[in-house]
Amino acid sequence: MKLLIDTNVLLDLIFKRIGYDNSIKLFKKIREKEIISYITASSVTDLFYIIRKETKDLNRTYTILENIFYLVTVISVTEQDIQDAFKQKWRDFEDCVQYTTGHNNRVDHLITLNKKDYEDSSIPIITPSEWLEIYA
Numbered sequence: 650m651k652l653l654i655d656t657n658v659l660l661d662l663i664f665k666r667i668g669y670d671n672s673i674k675l676f677k678k679i680r681e682k683e684i685i686s687y688i689t690a691s692s693v694t695d696l697f698y699i700i701r702k703e704t705k706d707l708n709r710t711y712t713i714l715e716n717i718f719y720l721v722t723v724i725s726v727t728e729q730d731i732q733d734a735f736k737q738k739w740r741d742f743e744d745c746v747q748y749t750t751g752h753n754n755r756v757d758h759l760i761t762l763n764k765k766d767y768e769d770s771s772i773p774i775i776t777p778s779e780w781l782e783i784y785a
Contacts, residue, residue: 650784651685653751654721656692657760658777663700663713668762671777674761676720678785688721689750691743726750741766748772
């Protein structure tokens, strides 16, 4: 099974936002079951920006991201992914890039906290808690 993890799931985990316990459980199950989990290269830049902005600490930002890289594999966002996303004209282009990158890499699920942002998806879009209910 291959999962694409949306940026917001990792932000919940990093900043311990409401519901982050489901993200912790998700990654524990991913490790236990040896499931492949991905984030996109564009998520890395988004995460770096947001973490540094929130923590105001460059070294901490690098440390947090190093720890994230133990949990996930980074997949490239290709020119084709961008072109495919652009053609779809979604309201949220960043989410569409996530989706097309996942679609083009044949992931089985996209895990997000904002399912409504992925209404036109052919990939099953589920929350961490939904994934845990189905696969844990």
